[in-house]
Amino acid sequence: MNLSTEPEKDYLDDRLRQLVEEMVANAPSVDEVTAYHPPPSAPGGRNGKHWWVALAAASLILVTIAVIGSLARPQVATVATEPSTLRIDEQTYRWTASTADGLPQFEGVVDPQAGKARVTIQFEMESWEVIDDGETLGSRYEGNGELFAIDGDDLDQFVGRWFVLEPRSEFESFLAVDEMKTLDAFEVDVWEDLGTATVNGVETQHLRTVNKAAAEVNGVLDGFVSFFAIPWDGALDVWVRDDGALAQIVLFSDDRAGRQETMSMSFLEYGVPVEIAWPDGAPPTQRSPTLAFDEETELGETTSTTTAEPGSTTTTSTAAPTANG
């Protein structure tokens, strides 16, 4: 992927600069925007509430997260914004990511057998309450995570992102269920129902398999989980419970040796850990000598690794339900 020479790199930069300049040259003027933007409403006032309700109703058929995330916020208060913490057990290769105040965790495993040398996770979580006209409708969590699995010198081997929302209103529930059924995807070759599977002792629907560079999956987990996975060249298997909860996501590398499971992620119910499925049914017995974090690890305030005693059993820390959970 690296450009072969510095002159070529410089030339590419010049061409990209030209391209961006051309794009920017087509930007509308400020006058175009101010000519038609709606009259401002007082923050949190009744006009703001009615505007939200009307817009939410009009957007119902669109079924997009955008309605929840960016438009429908009559009054919001940030309850917590915490940096994330990553912990990885060097014996079992299980990683967990959680916020300092115990908001939902995410965890997964790294498969050292597949030659993945490093894992980088950048994760942040916010939660806030939705208050409409003095009534608390509920709370939301939104997590932005980026997960990278790096194989040797080949960066961007895998990128995954996810959001977690916990809506309470019927409107939002409707949106989430409908979104789960509408697995929009980019550049997708094959989507299919693969029947049922038992994951963590629960019968689940093996929802989709994707074999293409980019995919987008929406799911539900005690509320809503939206998972956006963009394997570089791989596949994505998603398991969804009967109640719509997203149980597990397994990602595969599409290398020359065939599909190899590189990472599986089980989403924790609040306060309840979920077992992680290993590719070959058992955790590895040897630790990867290259399993480490470098300057690309960015996790807010704290990055740490845990080392279990040889022969010990590793347990996953659980996220205690919060007042907003």
Next chain:
Amino acid sequence: MNFIDEVYEAHGAELLRHATVLVGPADAADLVSDVVVAGISDRKWAAANNPIAYLHRSLLNAARMRHRANGRRNTREWNSFALHQQGSTSRDGGLLGDPEVLQAIEGLSPQQRAVIYFTYWEDLRPAEIAKILGIGEGSVKKHLARARKNLKEALHEFKH
């Protein structure tokens, strides 16, 4: 002048430039309008150390949501516009006039677009871009590397 107009006067042009790269010229004004109106009623706006960076992050988040919602349906934001815009550089044989370049642009994620905008227009370094977008510097570098790779082949000089 109301507060929204003050925001537009002070930052409207740069927000529109960013939005144009994110979602194309046809949707840029809508994106900025939605973000500014929603943002100024958000307490996080008032509490933000850097309000304009907050708006840029909001633009990116809104573009990402729009991108996810529309999927393939919004992938032609440059084609019709570039060909019909009066004085468009596409008529003069610029890069936007190349269908392969347009296709490559449309294949970029909103994050990649944001990164190339701040890299090649605002001339910011990855660390600075990371602060604006609220992501890690490593993430900025990764998005930039991927965008370069995606666009490289579309630029004919690099075809092999």
